[in-house]
Amino acid sequence: MINLKKQKIIYFLAQFLYNMGRVLPHAVITTIFLNKGLTESQVSFVQSFYMLSMLVSGFPIGMLCDIFSEKNIYQFALVSIFLSFYIMLTSNNIFLLCLSRILYGVAQISIISSLNLYFPKNLKLKNKPIKPFYVEIGYVNMFSALIGGTIGSIIFKYINIKIYLLSLILFFFSYVMIFIGMRRFIKIDLNIKKKDKEKAKLNYFIKVLKVILKDRKIVLMISQLIFFQLSLEIFYRYWELLFRHKNISVEYFGITYGSMQLLSILINNLFSINKFKIRDFLLFTPITLFFILFVKTRNLFLSLVFFFLMASVFYFYNRQLELKIQVISNPLFMSSIISFSTAMSNIASFVLMQTNSMLLKSNISIETITCSIMLVFFFGSVLTNFLDFIIKKKKRISIN
Numbered sequence: 001m002i003n004l005k006k007q008k009i010i011y012f013l014a015q016f017l018y019n020m021g022r023v024l025p026h027a028v029i030t031t032i033f034l035n036k037g038l039t040e041s042q043v044s045f046v047q048s049f050y051m052l053s054m055l056v057s058g059f060p061i062g063m064l065c066d067i068f069s070e071k072n073i074y075q076f077a078l079v080s081i082f083l084s085f086y087i088m089l090t091s092n093n094i095f096l097l098c099l100s101r102i103l104y105g106v107a108q109i110s111i112i113s114s115l116n117l118y119f120p121k122n123l124k125l126k127n128k129p130i131k132p133f134y135v136e137i138g139y140v141n142m143f144s145a146l147i148g149g150t151i152g153s154i155i156f157k158y159i160n161i162k163i164y165l166l167s168l169i170l171f172f173f174s175y176v177m178i179f180i181g182m183r184r185f186i187k188i189d190l191n192i193k194k195k196d197k198e199k200a201k202l203n204y205f206i207k208v209l210k211v212i213l214k215d216r217k218i219v220l221m222i223s224q225l226i227f228f229q230l231s232l233e234i235f236y237r238y239w240e241l242l243f244r245h246k247n248i249s250v251e252y253f254g255i256t257y258g259s260m261q262l263l264s265i266l267i268n269n270l271f272s273i274n275k276f277k278i279r280d281f282l283l284f285t286p287i288t289l290f291f292i293l294f295v296k297t298r299n300l301f302l303s304l305v306f307f308f309l310m311a312s313v314f315y316f317y318n319r320q321l322e323l324k325i326q327v328i329s330n331p332l333f334m335s336s337i338i339s340f341s342t343a344m345s346n347i348a349s350f351v352l353m354q355t356n357s358m359l360l361k362s363n364i365s366i367e368t369i370t371c372s373i374m375l376v377f378f379f380g381s382v383l384t385n386f387l388d389f390i391i392k393k394k395k396r397i398s399i400n
Contacts, residue, residue: 004122008133010181011115012140014174018078018111019141020148021170025088025163027153027257030240031250032161036092040241041360047237048353049098053105055346061106061113061339070114071182077110078175082168089164105346113339117326124331134323135272142268146261153254211333212340220388221325222341224280227380228321229345231287233352234370234377235314239307241366242295246303260311267315280385283317286310288378295367 025032033043064073084103087096116137120130156163212218240253290310297303329337352373359369 004119007182008119010177011119012137014177014181015115015137016140016144017170017174017177018081019144021085021167021174022081023145023148024152024167024170025156026145027149027254028156028250030244031156031253032088033097035161036097038094038097040366041357042094044237044353044357044360046094046097046101048101048350048357050101050105050108051233051346051349051353053102054109055343055350057106057109061110070118071178073110073114075175075178077107077114078171078178080104080110081107082171082175085164085167085171089161089168109339109342112342117334117338120326121331121334124334130326131272131323134319134326135268138268138271138319139265142261142265146258146265149261150254150258153257156254157251209340211330212337215328216391217328218325218337220384220391221321221328222344224381224384225321225325225341226345226348227377227384228284228317229348230352230373230380231284231291231314231377232318233349234291234373235311237353238366238370242370245366246300248300259308263308263311264315267312268319271316271319278316278320280317280320280381283313283320284378284381286313287317288374291374292371295371 030043033046034040038046061073080103084100084107087100087103091097091100119133123130123133152163212222239256243253243256244250287310290306290313294303294306294310297306325338325341326334356369360366
């Protein structure tokens with residue numbers, strides 16, 4: 001019999017190494033692209049291939065996780081990100097950089113769909129709550145991001161592009177840890193898969209789509225996540241450019257990134273409180289408001305205050321949405337459902353990045369572009385929450 005608790009510890013250690021290596025260059029990624037000779041519009045163009053790869057590979061990888069081994073998909077992800085970062089280390093060619101982002105996207109969707117969902121699936125099938133695990137893996141990712149991002153921002157000015165070499169070493173040790181520590185992996189899930197033999201048939205793809213489309217809760221949840229993805233892309237992809245436009249030195253990016261990770265840890269701790277939940281409207285509204293105030297405020301101190309206020313609410317809303325879709329998903333199809341949701345979200349991301357690339361070439365300011373997109377996120381969130389309210393109201397009426 002396999003000890004899930006032991007497997008979880010091995011996974012947490014491997015995930016810590018992987019995520020630390022992944023975020024080492026994050027605080028300065030835009031600077032790295034600019035140093036490679038790319039313009040701001042080219043940076044958006046190259047980054048869009050990350051979303052494109054997640055879009056194309058997302059759903060198939062999710063189904064492969066449900067049908068085959070989550071461990072194998074996780075190891076495949078480590079190989080993909082290793083190749084991605086090797087290209088970043090060795091090449092300035094824009095086409096190879098696009099390939100690097102494609103491999104990075106494939107790695108990310110594989111990580112999200114594999115071991116990250118293996119443990120929640122098993123917990124749900126045993127009728128155990130998944131929130132404690134979700135909070136624990138949140139701490140693993142946040143502490144590793146804090147350490148990796150802070151170290152990366154500090155040592156970048158000394159070793160420059162060689163920062164990717166450190167990431168490659170961490171990916172290697174993460175792979176070895178999973179390969180050796182999880183040799184007897186997946187027997188519990190294989191027993192589950194035997195109960196659902198249709199997973200081995202060619203119609204599994206159609207079956208998963210039916211499961212998703214017949215469930216209004218999941219459809220609305222995916223719609224909400226699509227609109228949230230717009231704010232996520234603006235937050236993670238453009239904060240460096242917006243800081244640059246406010247004449248904030250690159251030297252402070254590392255401090256900012258580290259502060260953001262500390263804040264995310266604090267919010268995760270708040271989120272871990274049992275039954276602590278805030279209505280969505282009270283989250284996406286201040287996110288939009290604080291972001292616009294951050295962009296439009298000229299006073300640097302007030303601008304930073306609004307930025308971190310926005311980040312605080314953003315982190316909580318992100319955790320709440322990610323947990324919600326896992327809770328409502330059928331555990332036998334969880335990887336496929338999450339991957340399908342990610343794929344749909346990345347359609348929005350890809351269109352967004354390509355559109356932004358064209359708009360930046362048209363000399364429309366980054367401030368105008370980002371604020372407009374945040375308003376789309378706001379009104380889209382209002383719409384999905386209103387539809388959810390109407391459906392729930394109809395159900396209550398029909399029951400009575």
